[in-house]
Amino acid sequence: MPLEWILSKYNYWISAALMLIGFYTMISKKNFIKKIIGMNIFQTAIILFYISISDIENRAAPILVAGKSDYVNPLPHVLMLTAIVVGVSTTAVALSLIMKIYKEYGTIEEDKLLEVR
Amino acid sequence: MIQNFPILVVILPLITAFLIPLIGWWRKKYCLYISILSILSVFIISIYLLNSVMASGVVRYDLGGWEPPYGIEYVVDLLSIFMIILIAFISLVIAIYSKKSVEKELSDNIVAFYTLFMLLIAGLLGIVITGDLFNLYVFLEISSLTAYALIAVGEKRDALLASFNYLIIGTIAACFILLGIGFLYMVTGSLNIADLSAKLPEAYSLYPRVVLAAMIFFVVGLSIKMALFPLHTWLPNAYTHAPSVVSALIAALMTKVGAYMMIRIMFTVFGIHFVTEVIPVTSILSWVAAIAIIVGSINAIAQTDIKRMLAYSSVSQIGYIVLGIGLANSIGLTGGILHIINHAFMKGCLFLAVGAVIYQTGIRDIRDFQGIGKKMPYTMAAFSIAALSMVGVPPLCGFFSKWFLALGSIESGKWIFAVIILLSSLLNAGYFFRVLEKVWFGESPHEGVDEAPKSMLVPILILAAGCILLGIFVFIQSSFIKSIANTLL
Numbered sequence: 001m002p003l004e005w006i007l008s009k010y011n012y013w014i015s016a017a018l019m020l021i022g023f024y025t026m027i028s029k030k031n032f033i034k035k036i037i038g039m040n041i042f043q044t045a046i047i048l049f050y051i052s053i054s055d056i057e058n059r060a061a062p063i064l065v066a067g068k069s070d071y072v073n074p075l076p077h078v079l080m081l082t083a084i085v086v087g088v089s090t091t092a093v094a095l096s097l098i099m100k101i102y103k104e105y106g107t108i109e110e111d112k113l114l115e116v117r
Numbered sequence: 118m119i120q121n122f123p124i125l126v127v128i129l130p131l132i133t134a135f136l137i138p139l140i141g142w143w144r145k146k147y148c149l150y151i152s153i154l155s156i157l158s159v160f161i162i163s164i165y166l167l168n169s170v171m172a173s174g175v176v177r178y179d180l181g182g183w184e185p186p187y188g189i190e191y192v193v194d195l196l197s198i199f200m201i202i203l204i205a206f207i208s209l210v211i212a213i214y215s216k217k218s219v220e221k222e223l224s225d226n227i228v229a230f231y232t233l234f235m236l237l238i239a240g241l242l243g244i245v246i247t248g249d250l251f252n253l254y255v256f257l258e259i260s261s262l263t264a265y266a267l268i269a270v271g272e273k274r275d276a277l278l279a280s281f282n283y284l285i286i287g288t289i290a291a292c293f294i295l296l297g298i299g300f301l302y303m304v305t306g307s308l309n310i311a312d313l314s315a316k317l318p319e320a321y322s323l324y325p326r327v328v329l330a331a332m333i334f335f336v337v338g339l340s341i342k343m344a345l346f347p348l349h350t351w352l353p354n355a356y357t358h359a360p361s362v363v364s365a366l367i368a369a370l371m372t373k374v375g376a377y378m379m380i381r382i383m384f385t386v387f388g389i390h391f392v393t394e395v396i397p398v399t400s401i402l403s404w405v406a407a408i409a410i411i412v413g414s415i416n417a418i419a420q421t422d423i424k425r426m427l428a429y430s431s432v433s434q435i436g437y438i439v440l441g442i443g444l445a446n447s448i449g450l451t452g453g454i455l456h457i458i459n460h461a462f463m464k465g466c467l468f469l470a471v472g473a474v475i476y477q478t479g480i481r482d483i484r485d486f487q488g489i490g491k492k493m494p495y496t497m498a499a500f501s502i503a504a505l506s507m508v509g510v511p512p513l514c515g516f517f518s519k520w521f522l523a524l525g526s527i528e529s530g531k532w533i534f535a536v537i538i539l540l541s542s543l544l545n546a547g548y549f550f551r552v553l554e555k556v557w558f559g560e561s562p563h564e565g566v567d568e569a570p571k572s573m574l575v576p577i578l579i580l581a582a583g584c585i586l587l588g589i590f591v592f593i594q595s596s597f598i599k600s601i602a603n604t605l606l
Contacts, residue, residue: 019296023289026285026288026289027289032281035285039285039288042288042289042292043288043292046292046295046296046299049296049299050299053299053302053303076302079251082251082255083295086255086258086291089258089262090258090262090284090288093262093265093266093284094281094284094285097265097269097277097280097281097284098281100269100277101277101278101281104274104277105274113278
């Protein structure tokens with residue numbers, strides 16, 4: 001029974017695991033690009049979480065089709081489109097900052113930066 | 118036209134942000150004037166909105182004609198209009214100040230600076246006016262992203278690292294807030310703040326753990342955004358290395374909007390019963406705030422760079438606001454909200470005055486401030502007024518927020534917080550009098566240093582006058598703020 005319960009919610013487990021992986025990467029990796037990769041994993045995990053809560057079993061995608069009356073909740077998908085845009089812009093700002101940092105210091109490793117500063 | 122005023126508050130700065138690159142491509146100097154014009158019109162609109170809120174209660178605006186809770190709703194209540202007027206006024210003053218400072222510090226990036234400046238204002242105004250949680254998240258990200266860029270726009274080496282550090286920590290906070298919103302949406306199926314607060318008690322009885330998790334994510338995320346100790350590590354570097362205008366802007370407004378979000382989510386969404394009795398998050402916050410007040414002040418004493426000293430002083434002042442939220446009684450919350458406006462004026466004035474000194478002389482080390490008061494008397498007089506107000510000398514405004522906070526802590530039977538407020542006032546006096554003594558009673562080694570230009574001096578003096586007037590006429594705003602606090606509790 002517990003195994004079944006765990007398996008039936010596998011999308012939430014995957015999303016929680018991805019969140020933790022992303023969060024850990026953001027705070028533990030010394031390389032700035034790796035931090036940004038962690039940030040993207042974290043944001044993607046949240047997108048997966050939102051899409052999971054919108055889904056209802058045996059219901060159609062929210063597109064009007066003849067003969068279907070039950071649809072999944074379309075709102076979280078729309079919210080996540082916005083969140084994707086936010087994620088892309090954050091990544092863009094972060095990457096351009098990293099470029100500037102590399103030009104100024106010649107490195108993007110946190111421990112080496114502390115030495116040259 | 119008039120019924121569309123709530124949306125215009127956000128749309129005007131947003132459109133201006135898109136117009137500025139076009140106009141700047143033609144004539145760079147017009148960027149400033151169009152920004153000032155746009156903020157001024159927001160300020161006039163907000164005065165009108167204040168009138169209609171006072172006359173007929175909460176003003177609601179449905180975006181695109183979609184009825185709430187399905188569509189996005191903008192809600193202008195007393196707390197929102199208070200924050201809108203504060204943001205519009207402070208950013209107007211800082212925009213006037215920015216002319217000379219930006220010409221000198223960011224001469225290559227004038228157009229980019231004003232574009233980001235207007236986007237930041239649009240984001241902050243959006244946060245305080247929206248009645249929809251996801252919309253709040255989007256505006257939060259707009260204001261945060263522009264703040265990261267504005268800190269780095271000066272392209273000093275250290276500013277880049279400070280900005281990157283802020284970006285990483287700020288994104289973690291935003292992700293936590295987004296998760297919190299997701300948990301609330303999961304159990305209530307609603308994103309509208311008014312609708313959520315009506316549905317939450319029932320949702321809590323069905324799914325207590327989910328609501329608790331949402332609460333924790335919100336509190337941690339917002340604490341990072343408003344730099345509450347011990348999650349303040351991004352703040353000192355960001356404030357120290359940013360251009361002077363940006364330091365003043367984010368010190369006066371960004372963390373205050375964080376405090377607004379915390380008040381809104383704790384008291385409007387979750388409700389006073391939930392945050393004080395179901396889980397005692399307010400009493401935890403008040404203890405954290407008490408530690409923040411002391412640690413921030415002690416750190417400020419240890420600094421030699423004046424901007425870093427002011428930054429650590431901000432950490433301690435955030436503690437006062439959170440203490441007001443944590444006390445969660447009428448007088449305490451009044452003190453907290455009063456400190457939002459008072460601290461915006463005081464810290465804005467201090468950062469602008471320091472910016473003027475850096476503009477004229479380039480000095481930042483407190484030991485070099487010897488006798489600068491004789492060379493720049495008006496700037497340093499304003500600095501002294503704001504500093505005395507931070508210490509809490511009556512009748513300046515800083516005294517009254519501390520007074521209300523102390524009364525609030527005594528009323529809820531927590532004498533220890535009143536003692537902490539007194540102790541931190543002494544610590545404040547310690548680090549400000551150290552500067553004031555150098556400024557006024559030293560022999561000046563600065564030859565040929567003049568008073569700051571008028572376009573910088575006038576905004577500084579306006580904010581200093583604000584510190585005095587907000588103190589003398591405290592009964593007007595305190596009765597207004599008390600009615601805000603009573604609607605929240």
